[in-house]
Amino acid sequence: xxxxxxxxxxxxxxxxxxxxxxxxxxxxxxxxxxxxxxxxxxxxxxxxxxxxxxxxxxxxxxxxxxxxxxxxxxxxxxxxxxxxxxxxxxxxxxxxxxxxxxxxxxxxxxxxxxxxxxxxxxxxxxxxxxxxxxxxxxxxxxxxxxxxxxxxxx
Numbered sequence: 001x002x003x004x005x006x007x008x009x010x011x012x013x014x015x016x017x018x019x020x021x022x023x024x025x026x027x028x029x030x031x032x033x034x035x036x037x038x039x040x041x042x043x044x045x046x047x048x049x050x051x052x053x054x055x056x057x058x059x060x061x062x063x064x065x066x067x068x069x070x071x072x073x074x075x076x077x078x079x080x081x082x083x084x085x086x087x088x089x090x091x092x093x094x095x096x097x098x099x100x101x102x103x104x105x106x107x108x109x110x111x112x113x114x115x116x117x118x119x120x121x122x123x124x125x126x127x128x129x130x131x132x133x134x135x136x137x138x139x140x141x142x143x144x145x146x147x148x149x150x151x152x153x154x
Contacts, residue, residue, distance in 0.1 A: 005043035017046040019102065020093070022054030028080075030054050032089055037096045048100040049093035052118040055082040081118030083109070087128055094135045101132065 001018045008016045018040045022030030032054045040047045057080040090101055106112040109119035120128070 001040050002043045005045055016043075017048050017100070018043045019048045019050050020054065020098075021050040022056075024058075028057045030056055030058075032092070034092055034096050037093060037098055046099035048102055049089070049098045050102040051086055051090045051093065052081070052083075052102070052104040052115070052120060054089055055085050055118050056115070057081055057117075081115070083118055083120065086118075086120050087131075090128065090132055091135060094132045095139050097139060 005016050005018055020032060020036050020040065022032050023036075025031040030053070032049075037047055037049065086103065090103070093101060103125075104115055104119050105122050105125050106116070106119040107122040109116050109121055112119045
C-alpha cells in the first residue's frame with residue numbers, strides 16, 4: 001500500500017486514503033488481519049476499513065451463512081457473505097484506530113440488487129454506529145507505544 005499511495009501522490013493527487021478489504025485465504029474466504037490496519041499507517045494517509053466487502057465469500061459457501069444464500073438462474077451461486085460478523089470486524093477496526101469505516105447498508109438486504117449477503121440492515125445502522133463511536137472515543141489505537149526492551153529493574 002505504501003508504494004501505491006506514493007505513486008498516486010506523485011501523480012498530483014494529495015487526497016489519498018488506503019483501505020483494508022480483506023485478503024483471500026484458501027477458497028471462498030476473505031480474511032481481515034488487524035495487523036494490516038496498523039501497517040497501512042506507513043502510507044501516511046487515512047486508513048479505512050471496508051467492513052462489508054471483507055466479509056464476502058466469493059462463489060458462495062452453501063450452509064455457512066446465517067443470513068442467506070443467493071442462487072442464480074442457471075444453477076450458479078452468487079457471492080455469499082457473513083453479515084452477522086459485520087459488528088465484529090467493525091469493532092476491531094475502530095479499536096485498532098482506523099480513520100474511517102465503509103459499510104454497504106440497505107433498507108431491504110434480502111432484496112438488494114448487489115452484495116445482499118454483506119449489506120448491513122439500515123434499521124440496525126444507528127445502534128452499530130453509536131457503539132463504534134463509543135469505542136473510537138476511548139481507544140488509543142492511533143498512538144504508538146514507545147516500547148522499551150531493556151531489562152526491567154525496580
